C-alpha cells in the first residue's frame with residue numbers, strides 16, 4: 219500500500235459511453251496493469267477478431283474473475299497519481315451497474331462522469347448524476363469521451379458541456395467545481411497526455427484533474443462499520459466475510475458483532491491484498507475470519523461493528539428523500555426496494571411527513587397525500603426485514619440509500635433518525 223492519501227473514485231455514466239474503457243486506460247497509463255497481462259489480453263482479443271479492444275477486454279476479464287470469486291480484492295481496481303492513491307469503488311461493465319453505483323457511490327469521494335460526445339446526455343447520465351449528488355459525491359470530473367468519433371469537433375464538445383451543465387444545475391450540483399475534458403478513452407487523448415487532436419483545448423488532462431482533486435475529508439471518529447459484501451469459505455481458514463471498512467478500525471483480537479444477523483465473536487485474522495495484517499482502517503478492503511462464525515450465520519448486507527457499539531438495526535427510520543422519477547405518485551403504503559450500503563431490503567413508506575421546498579429547504583406542506591417526481595420530502599420508513607442503517611448525521615457512510623422499483627432508481631435519500639428494533 220502507498221503512503222499517499224487515498225481517494226475513492228466512482229466512474230459513472232450511461233452504458234456504452236466508455237466507462238470500462240476509461241478505467242482500463244487509466245490503469246494502463248499509470249502502469250497499474252502489468253505489461254504481460256495487457257499483452258496476453260491483446261493476443262486473445264486479436265484471436266477473437268477484437269484487435270484493438272484490449273482495454274475493454276482487460277476490464278471484462280477482471281469482472282469475470284471477480285464473479286468467479288477467484289480473489290478477494292479484485293473488485294477494486296487501483297492506480298496512483300503523483301499525489302493520490304485511487305481505488306475505483308464500483309465496477310463498470312457489471313450487469314447491474316446502478317446497484318453497484320449505489321453501494322459504490324455512497325463510498326466514493328469524487329467521481330468521473332463519462333459522457334460520449336456522439337450520444338450526449340442520456341438517461342443513465344441523468345440517473346447517475348442525480349445519485350452522485352444525493353449520495354454526497356464532492357467533485358465531478360466530466361470526461362466528454364469518444365471525441366475521435368466526432369472528429370474532435372470543438373462545437374460538439376461545447377454542446378455536450380452545455381447540456382451537462384444544465385443537468386448539473388437541475389440537480390443543484392455545484393457546477394463551478396466540475397471540470398470538463400474532451401477525451402478518447404480508446405485512443406488515449408487527454409487521459410495522461412495533452413492531445414494534438416484537440417488544439418482548441420488547453421485545460422488539464424484527466425490524470426492531472428484527478429491529481430488536483432481536493433484531499434478527501436478525514437474519516438470521522440465513528441466506531442467500526444464494515445458492510446459485508448460477500449461471504450466466502452476458504453480452505454485452511456474457514457468462513458471469510460469480505461467488505462470495505464467505512465469507519466473505525468478493525469484489529470485482530472477485537473470482539474465484533476454482525477447486525478442484523480445478531481452473531482459475533484473474536485477477530486482471528488485480517489487479510490488485505492493477500493497479506494495478513496494486524497489491523498485495518500477506513501477505505502481498506504479486507505477479508506477476515508471470526509472465531510465461531512459459519513458461512514450461514516452471516517450474509518451480504520450485514521454490518522460488522524464492535525460488540526460494545528454494535529451497528530444499529532432499524533424498526534423504523536425517518537429520512538429525507540428526493541424523488542427522481544416515478545411514473546405516477548408515491549403515497550403512504552408504497553413498498554419499493556431500498557439499497558443501503560450492501561443491503562437490499564423492501565421497505566414500506568409508512569407516512570409522508572413533510573414536503574420540502576428543494577430550493578430553500580423549508581417545509582412546504584405538512585402530511586401531504588402524495589409526492590411525485592422532483593419532490594423532496596421527509597418520510598417514515600419501515601423495513602420489511604431487519605436492516606442495519608445509521609443516522610446520516612452520526613455515520614454518513616452508513617446513512618444514505620437509493621430507492622429502486624421497476625428496474626429504475628426512483629429516489630434517493632439520507633437517514634435522519636433511527637427508531638431501533
Ligand code: GDP
Nearest residue numbers: 233234235236237238239310311364402403404
Ligand atoms: P461502458 O458500458 O460505459 O463501460 O462502455 P465500454 O467501456 O464498454 O465501451 C463501450 C464501447 O465503446 C466499446 O466498444 C468501446 O471500445 C467503445 N469506446 C469506449 N471509449 C471509446 C472512445 O473513446 N472512442 C471510441 N471510438 N470508442 C470507444
